[in-house]
Amino acid sequence: MRNPSDSVTFLSPGDRLPDPSQAREDGLVAVGGDLSVERLLEAYQSGLFPWSVDPITWWSPDPRGVLPVGAVHVSRSLARTLRRAPYTVSFDQKFSAVIRACAEVPRSGASSTWISPQLLQAYEQLAQAGHAHSVECWQEGRLVGGVYGVCVGGFFAGESMFHHADDASKVALVHLDRHLARRGFTLLDCQMVTSVTRSLGATEIPRAEYLGRLARAVSQPSRW
Secondary structure, eight states, X not given: OEETTTTEEEEOTTOOOOOGGGOOTTSEEEEEOOOOHHXXXXXXXXXXXXXXXXXXXXXXXXXXXXXXXXXXXXOHHHHHHHHHOOSEEEESSOHHHHHHHHHTSOOTTSSSOSOOHHHHHHHHHHHHTTSEEEEEEEETTEEEEEEEXXXXXXXXXXXXXXXXXXXXXXXHHHHHHXXXXXXXXXXXXXXSOOXXXXXXXXXXXXXXXXXXXXXXXXXXXXXX
């Protein structure tokens, strides 16, 4: 039901997620529901994503951060790393290891990560269903960096990345971007622009523009 005092929808079991245009100023749209594969797919196709549990919260920030498919910015130092090729890169080999490594990275200014055990399990189930993917960077047989996200049609939502060696997460992201470009993806979502994603070419677009691009991207056949 709708709570007019704070403009947030409180979800009962079986309720559909509300339209992102009903978001509060801070981007919060709804509270409650579940983290099933079906619910997560509904959320991403609607322009929402979960950001916490206990309670589960659903968000749609305005503006929205996106990266240019096939044109992620490569700095001179990152270009040198790519030429040296110090890492072996793989796709979908160790999704659980990647998300668990991401879960160990604290949020800026916080002592913990947003990836709670419940969210971790939910995204692992999404990966098992073929809707979440990872890119891994290896050095001498050790996982040293990676990125993971959610894929629907020609849309990819980058969720989180980590590194234990110089530029390893950025190398993973560049390889992801090149893969998406080859496969004809049209939208690479990074939710919000940070100093790291800005250095890689992330920009902000209005929610309305994002939702239009999202609708076109998710209507495409599976691209992965």
